[in-house]
Amino acid sequence: xxxxxxxxxxxxxxxxxxxxxxxxxxxxxxxxxxxxxxxxxxxxxxxxxxxxxxxxxxxxxxxxxxxxxxxxxxxxxxxxxxxxxxxxxxxxxxxxxxxxxxxxxxxxxxxxxxxxxxxxxxxxxxxxxxxxxxxxxxxxxxxxxxxxxxxxxxxxxxxxxxxxxxxxxxxxxxxxxxxxxxxxxxxxxxxxxxxxxxxxxxxxxxxxxxxxxxxxxxxxxxxxxxxxxxxxxxxxxxxxxxxxxxxxxxxxxxxxxxxxxxxxxxxxxxxxxxxxxxxxxxxxxxxxxxxxxxxxxxxxxxxx
Numbered sequence: 001x002x003x004x005x006x007x008x009x010x011x012x013x014x015x016x017x018x019x020x021x022x023x024x025x026x027x028x029x030x031x032x033x034x035x036x037x038x039x040x041x042x043x044x045x046x047x048x049x050x051x052x053x054x055x056x057x058x059x060x061x062x063x064x065x066x067x068x069x070x071x072x073x074x075x076x077x078x079x080x081x082x083x084x085x086x087x088x089x090x091x092x093x094x095x096x097x098x099x100x101x102x103x104x105x106x107x108x109x110x111x112x113x114x115x116x117x118x119x120x121x122x123x124x125x126x127x128x129x130x131x132x133x134x135x136x137x138x139x140x141x142x143x144x145x146x147x148x149x150x151x152x153x154x155x156x157x158x159x160x161x162x163x164x165x166x167x168x169x170x171x172x173x174x175x176x177x178x179x180x181x182x183x184x185x186x187x188x189x190x191x192x193x194x195x196x197x198x199x200x201x202x203x204x205x206x207x208x209x210x211x212x213x214x215x216x217x218x219x220x221x222x223x224x225x226x227x228x229x230x231x232x233x234x235x236x237x238x239x240x241x242x243x244x245x246x247x248x249x250x251x252x253x254x255x256x257x258x259x260x261x262x263x264x265x266x267x268x269x270x271x272x273x274x275x276x277x278x279x280x281x282x283x284x285x286x287x288x289x290x291x292x293x294x295x296x297x298x299x300x301x302x303x304x
Contacts, residue, residue: 053174063227101117145294182200217250244256255274267297269284
């Protein structure tokens with residue numbers, strides 16, 4: 001585990017104080033669950049770090065976590081991935097720092113951590129249930145994007161994999177990447193999301209990413225912001241200071257002069273790169289009908 005993540009977790013402790021670790025599995029009408037749901041829907045967790053391999057070279061940055069309030073599976077998933085994200089990393093930093101990220105010991109930690117590892121969210125059974133059942137799931141597109149030479153058939157038929165093959169597939173993604181999100185207000189889809197980059201810049205989430213978390217996010221060699229290169233609500237208009245401010249979160253030395261427009265597999269991608277720090281890619285979304293093409297475009301740029 002790299003020192004930047006360790007330092008971040010400890011600095012978060014100092015800023016946010018002791019964590020109140022509440023039990024998972026509370027009934028939906030319980031006081032805790034109601035408060036948790038309200039906090040998640042209101043975007044009250046700007047201090048979300050992310051999930052995956054913190055020592056990876058690739059950081060994937062999405063729009064926001066998808067949440068269907070009518071689907072009870074999502075609440076346990078979001079509780080682990082978002083509500084307890086800092087708590088998971090804190091527990092690992094303080095008590096399991098020397099444990100290899102693939103060790104099942106991390107899945108056997110005491111409640112409320114049991115069954116989940118922030119190193120690989122796909123190990124959580126409810127998450128895998130959703131991913132393996134949905135052909136357009138973003139995790140499938142991520143997998144296709146980061147595995148050199150991978151083809152679309154390799155993200156199909158996941159529900160039929162036995163346990164060994166399933167875990168091998170899962171680690172082929174999360175050994176290679178760390179993931180995080182721009183927007184902390186979860187939404188069923190982007191159309192329902194409340195996000196405006198101009199308002200977001202300078203807000204709590206931006207302050208966290210540009211402040212306490214900056215040394216960690218800036219340690220990655222390649223950053224892929226797959227919020228949609230033409231989605232101005234999320235990445236600003238081309239050539240604007242808002243778009244540059246977003247890119248500079250991950251490499252503060254970048255300027256407009258470092259921009260090159262690329263067209264892998266016929267898609268529009270913007271790459272900011274210089275000899276200092278990360279190269280940052282603004283790509284089409286990894287979701288819906290453009291997902292496969294976008295994933296193949298990213299793969300081509302990651303492994304030219």
